[in-house]
Structure formats: structure tokens, C-alpha cells
């Protein structure tokens with residue numbers, strides 16, 4: 669993302685969603701600190717409260733963390749969310765996460781620092797703080813069932829994206845008919861979180877890879893929602909959930925369900941969407957890279 673895109677996104681939010689707070693996330697926003705700083709300054713000009721999410725991978729030295737958090741705090745950044753999960757621990761030693769928490773607390777204050785998830789610290793401490801912890805080692809140490817519970821229940825893993833494929837063996841998978849009647853109206857139309865991505869897609873919070881249209885035309889999207897004239901796959905998901913999408917793909921494009929079943933409704937949805945992306949041009953299946961890589 670560049671500064672012009674950030675400006676346009678924040679202006680759209682200011683003009684059309686005046687009560688919004690902006691959560692700056694990535695990727696990893698601290699990989700481009702100048703852009704992050706500029707984003708916070710622009711948001712402040714528009715009067716939009718901000719917080720940033722970081723994986724703390726860049727927190728290699730106390731002075732570096734102090735400097736970065738201090739300039740952002742002075743520029744108007746309101747809060748920091750620090751990720752602490754077995755997934756982040758795969759590449760980031762816990763010592764960096766703890767350093768980020770320590771410095772953020774000192775600069776932003778305890779009410780403005782959030783750790784996701786705080787219990788992740790205890791879960792990871794048994795592996796030591798100096799080295800990353802491969803997920804296989806985490807699962808092996810805790811055992812399949814307890815690890816499945818920690819990841820799927822306690823962490824609240826959604827089955828979309830890669831989760832259903834890579835970690836579906838840690839939960840009981842269900843056949844496609846078990847998803848009859850599951851609706852996505854709430855997630856798509858009433859999501860408390862909307863993603864403004866760098867390609868201008870407006871994406872409902874839990875539905876990666878499903879675009880409602882360009883956030884530059886958010887007022888038109890909101891008009892289409894009220895008249896029910898949504899993109900075809902979005903409309904199916906709102907009206908009939910992922911089972912409805914399955915029926916559409918089966919009847920129109922010969923999709924066949926996975927014989928091993930699905931880890932959850934979003935796993936079914938993503939598997940069908942990946943298939944449909946290969947069959948025809950559905951503009952709501954964006955960004956394209958979401959479908960290009962496993």
C-alpha cells in the first residue's frame with residue numbers, strides 16, 4: 669500500500685463511516701514504519717482513532733522498540749495489539765513478543781495494550797523464549813486432542829484460508845449436508861469489522877477472499893445491500909450460506925464435495941470458492957492472490 673491509497677481509504681472512512689476506528693494491520697505494518705507513521709498522522713487529521721497490530725518480529729532490540737512506539741504515540745496512535753499465538757511463534761521467538769508487550773505498556777499504558785492471546789504466553793513459555801516453535805512441535809508436545817482444543821476452541825481458529833486444509837485433522841470434520849441451514853447474513857452484512865485492502869476491496873471481517881466491491885464506492889455498496897442487488901456469490905452466501913454456494917457450484921459447475929468432509933462452514937465456503945475461481949470470472953472472488961496460493 670502507498671500513502672495515496674491510505675489517504676483515499678481514510679478519507680472514505682471519514683466521509684462514510686464517521687464512527688469507525690481504524691485498525692492498522694498487515695502483513696506486518698512495522699515492515700514499513702514511515703508509511704505506518706504517515707497513516708497515523710493522516711488518520712489524526714481526519715479525527716479517526718487508530719490502533720496497530722504487530723507480530724513483534726521486528727522487536728530485536730529495546731532501543732528500536734522504544735523509538736518506534738514513541739514516535740507513533742506522539743503522532744497520535746492510540747493503542748497496540750500484539751499477537752501471541754502458536755502460529756506467530758512458528759517464526760518469532762517469545763522474547764521479542766515479551767519485549768514488545770513491555771515497551772508498549774510503558775509507552776501506551778495498560779488500557780491501550782492488547783495481547784492476542786494473553787494465555788498464549790503461558791502456552792509457549794514451556795518451549796523457552798529464545799527460539800521459534802514449529803507448529804508440529806507444539807502439537808506433538810501437547811498431543812493431538814489438547815492441541816486441537818487449544819487451536820480450534822481456545823484460539824478460535826476460523827476454518828477459512830489454509831486452516832481447514834492444514835489443521836482440519838485436529839477437529840472432527842463434517843459432511844457437506846451438515847451445513848444445511850447455516851447462514852452467513854450476520855458475517856457478511858453486519859460484520860463489526862470491514863477490511864479495506866490495498867487493492868481497494870471491501871471485505872467483511874471473517875470472509876477473506878470475498879469482496880463486496882471497491883471501498884472507493886462504499887456508498888454504492890451500501891445501496892446495493894439495501895436493495896439486495898449483491899454480486900451473485902455474495903447473494904447466495906447471504907441467502908443460503910455455504911451449503912447454498914455448494915449447491916450452486918455442484919449444479920452449475922460440477923463441484924464434488926471433499927470425501928473427508930470439512931472442518932467448518934468457512935472451510936466448505938473456501939473450497940467451493942477456490943473451485944469456482946478456476947471455472948469462471950467472478951469479480952467478487954478477490955484478491956486474486958488469495959486463490960493463487962495454498
Ligand code: SF4
Pocket residue numbers: 828851852855856874875876878905910933934937938
Ligand atoms: S462461510 Fe464463507 S461467507 Fe460465511 S462466514 Fe465463512 S467465509 Fe464468510
